[in-house]
Amino acid sequence: MSNNNNKTVITTKGVTKVYNPKTIPVHALDGVDLEIKAGEFTAIVGPSGSGKTTLLNAIGGLDRPTEGSIEIAGVDIATLSDGKMIEFRRNNIGFVFQAYNLIPVLTAKENVEFVMLLQGKKKAAMDSRTKELLESVGLGDKMNNRPAQLSGGQQQRVAVARALASKPQFVLADEPTANLDSKSTANLLDIMARLNKEENITFIFSTHDQRVIDRARRVVTLVDGKVFSDEYK
Amino acid sequence: MLIKIAWRNIWRSRTRSLVVIGAIIIGVWAVLFLVGFSTGMVNSIIVSSIENELSHIQIHNPHFLKDKEAKYYLKDIDQLVATVEQNPAVVQAGTRTLISGMLISARGVDGVQIRGVDPKAEASLTQLDKKIVQLQDSISDKRQKSQYFTDKKQRLPSILVSKNMAERLKIKVRHKLRLRFRNIDGKDVEMGFKVVGIYQTGNGPLDKVTVFVEQKTLNANFFSDAVDPNNQAHEIAILVKDIDDVDTTRSLLNMQMPEQCLVDPTTLLADTVQQGDSMLIIPPKTISKKDSLLPHPFIAKAETFREISPSINLHESQMEVSTNIIIFIVMLALIFGIINTMLMAVLERLRELGMLMAVGMKRRQVFGMIVLETLYLGMIATPIGVFLGWITILYFGTFGVDLSSYSSGVQQFGMGEIIYPELEFNTYIQVAISVFFTAVLAALYPAYKAIRLRPVEAIRQL
Numbered sequence: 001m002s003n004n005n006n007k008t009v010i011t012t013k014g015v016t017k018v019y020n021p022k023t024i025p026v027h028a029l030d031g032v033d034l035e036i037k038a039g040e041f042t043a044i045v046g047p048s049g050s051g052k053t054t055l056l057n058a059i060g061g062l063d064r065p066t067e068g069s070i071e072i073a074g075v076d077i078a079t080l081s082d083g084k085m086i087e088f089r090r091n092n093i094g095f096v097f098q099a100y101n102l103i104p105v106l107t108a109k110e111n112v113e114f115v116m117l118l119q120g121k122k123k124a125a126m127d128s129r130t131k132e133l134l135e136s137v138g139l140g141d142k143m144n145n146r147p148a149q150l151s152g153g154q155q156q157r158v159a160v161a162r163a164l165a166s167k168p169q170f171v172l173a174d175e176p177t178a179n180l181d182s183k184s185t186a187n188l189l190d191i192m193a194r195l196n197k198e199e200n201i202t203f204i205f206s207t208h209d210q211r212v213i214d215r216a217r218r219v220v221t222l223v224d225g226k227v228f229s230d231e232y233k
Numbered sequence: 234m235l236i237k238i239a240w241r242n243i244w245r246s247r248t249r250s251l252v253v254i255g256a257i258i259i260g261v262w263a264v265l266f267l268v269g270f271s272t273g274m275v276n277s278i279i280v281s282s283i284e285n286e287l288s289h290i291q292i293h294n295p296h297f298l299k300d301k302e303a304k305y306y307l308k309d310i311d312q313l314v315a316t317v318e319q320n321p322a323v324v325q326a327g328t329r330t331l332i333s334g335m336l337i338s339a340r341g342v343d344g345v346q347i348r349g350v351d352p353k354a355e356a357s358l359t360q361l362d363k364k365i366v367q368l369q370d371s372i373s374d375k376r377q378k379s380q381y382f383t384d385k386k387q388r389l390p391s392i393l394v395s396k397n398m399a400e401r402l403k404i405k406v407r408h409k410l411r412l413r414f415r416n417i418d419g420k421d422v423e424m425g426f427k428v429v430g431i432y433q434t435g436n437g438p439l440d441k442v443t444v445f446v447e448q449k450t451l452n453a454n455f456f457s458d459a460v461d462p463n464n465q466a467h468e469i470a471i472l473v474k475d476i477d478d479v480d481t482t483r484s485l486l487n488m489q490m491p492e493q494c495l496v497d498p499t500t501l502l503a504d505t506v507q508q509g510d511s512m513l514i515i516p517p518k519t520i521s522k523k524d525s526l527l528p529h530p531f532i533a534k535a536e537t538f539r540e541i542s543p544s545i546n547l548h549e550s551q552m553e554v555s556t557n558i559i560i561f562i563v564m565l566a567l568i569f570g571i572i573n574t575m576l577m578a579v580l581e582r583l584r585e586l587g588m589l590m591a592v593g594m595k596r597r598q599v600f601g602m603i604v605l606e607t608l609y610l611g612m613i614a615t616p617i618g619v620f621l622g623w624i625t626i627l628y629f630g631t632f633g634v635d636l637s638s639y640s641s642g643v644q645q646f647g648m649g650e651i652i653y654p655e656l657e658f659n660t661y662i663q664v665a666i667s668v669f670f671t672a673v674l675a676a677l678y679p680a681y682k683a684i685r686l687r688p689v690e691a692i693r694q695l
Binding site (some may be wrong): 034057061062063082083086087089090091094095098099101103104105106112113114115117118162166 | 583596
């Protein structure tokens with residue numbers, strides 16, 4: 001269960017997402033009601049096309065639902081303009097993508113610094129946070145390597161460090177282990193579990209990966225865009 | 234960080250960036266060379282007009298300028314020349330007698346302008362002696378002394394015809410031909426001449442119609458009844474030390490003309506102005522405002538080469554317009570080249586740009602990054618293009634661009650066969666700034682395209 005407190009930080013009410021509403025409507029999400037509490041380590045699972053990524057994108061403000069509302073830390077994100085949403089994401093949400101999506105021209109250190117730079121943090125603060133994060137993901141010696149010089153697992157660890165750099169309340173990870181081998185997966189999950197505990201950051205994964213599901217403390221299963229089951233371990 | 238990312242981004246696809254840089258370099262170079270070459274062409278027209286025909290300043294009877302009628306001549310030319318030569322800016326002054334007439338040769342008849350010249354003065358004014366391409370053998374040693382019109386063994390007076398005319402009328406050296414013209418009294422005069430030489434100035438329109446004869450001979454037959462025929466002429470041609478002083482010298486000369494010219498036109502009495510006369514002696518008297526609107530009664534009027542030949546200004550403006558059109562086309566090509574490349578750079582990075590926006594990069598920052606990438610390309614390429622343009626103009630400005638293979642065309646324009654491109658420093662700056670703004674303009678569309686992306690769709694891209 002959740003760590004320090006049981007305060008609800010994410011609430012979705014009747015979230016529906018319909019693609020191509022005027023031609024061939026596809027209901028990616030169909031009235032999803034969910035409450036996520038601070039410090040949870042949650043996996044959203046389900047078969048392909050069940051709406052996992054769509055739900056994650058909607059929670060992250062990358063996509064707007066067709067119907068329903070999403071409240072994050074007391075803010076109804078539908079009320080935010082595009083610019084405010086970008087700002088909100090920058091300060092509150094960290095993303096980890098399936099394909100890592102690091103900036104290829106920047107080193108690991110610069111990739112982690114990037115979001116802090118957008119936040120306008122001072123250099124000294126950035127340096128220490130970057131060092132701390134990269135060391136905590138086991139890449140203290142790879143700080144000056146560019147993504148192309150890192151393995152898939154290492155790149156995903158940099159992505160996790162980047163997601164945490166802005167000290168977000170939540171990390172949304174879309175299939176973070178899909179491209180990783182078992183060892184890298186275990187390593188990444190250890191790191192995320194530790195950061196979840198140490199920094200009380202709420203982690204929400206969308207995943208197929210049984211290894212991730214096994215480590216999650218709450219598993220929400222989606223089928224055809226609806227919540228099929230919601231279990232705490 | 235944005236600056237760093239943008240800089241590194243342009244080197245992600247090195248070949249593509251180098252191609253764009255190359256395109257901008259060529260564009261800048263082409264524009265600079267084109268402007269330099271056009272300037273050189275206009276200068277060549279001006280220099281050719283000055284050296285072959287107009288000199289810097291000419292003095293005429295003001296009516297002659299309007300009608301080109303030989304009856305409007307300058308009297309007491311020696312005094313006028315003396316006045317002109319007193320001006321410190323003047324380096325050379327010479328007189329010419331100019332008459333329209335007919336040239337009659339064995340092969341045909343043609344209208345010509347007969348120029349009575351003093352070969353010694355012309356040697357300095359137009360370097361006519363150096364433009365004689367073929368000279369009668371018996372007088373070839375006299376070219377240096379500018380005495381090619383003088384041959385004591387010769388019964389007929391001498392004439393120089395142009396190469397163009399010689400080819401058209403099948404005239405050769407030693408041929409005899411006749412000139413027919415009307416003298417100052419309106420009587421027809423026909424004189425026989427012997428062709429002693431053939432000249433070519435390179436100024437097509439001039440060469441087509443002009444023959445040169447000795448001024449003394451022409452004056453004796455044209456001003457036949459004058460007491461001193463050699464003290465009259467139609468034109469004083471003047472060279473000044475510095476072409477930039479032309480306007481000032483012209484104004485000064487107009488003030489220094491003989492006393493009647495110093496009179497303010499508003500103080501002249503209307504009934505004393507004799508229209509059409511070559512010599513007006515006008516006593517200074519106060520007249521009404523209405524009378525002051527009469528034509529300017531100067532007996533001699535100095536004008537600059539630009540005033541005499543408005544076609545020079547026309548050439549300049551035509552050249553400017555055509556150069557601007559070509560610059561516009563080059564810039565347009567440059568714009569599309571940059572748009573194409575930057576659009577490719579944006580489209581192949583959709584996922585990355587989406588990610589940047591997902592993690593908190595604002596749209597204006599993404600916009601700025603794309604524009605900055607384009608500016609970097611421009612900032613690398615423009616100085617190289619300017620440098621290459623400068624080197625090229627320096628080289629050809631010294632050694633010239635040889636257009637002799639197009640000689641008939643360039644002569645039609647009154648240009649020399651060798652063009653020396655030149656460019657002012659300001660033009661380099663202007664071109665650099667124009668390219669800079671062209672690059673900014675070209676960056677706008679790809680940057681706009683980038684910020685129109687929705688992060689979620691961009692991330693979904695494979």
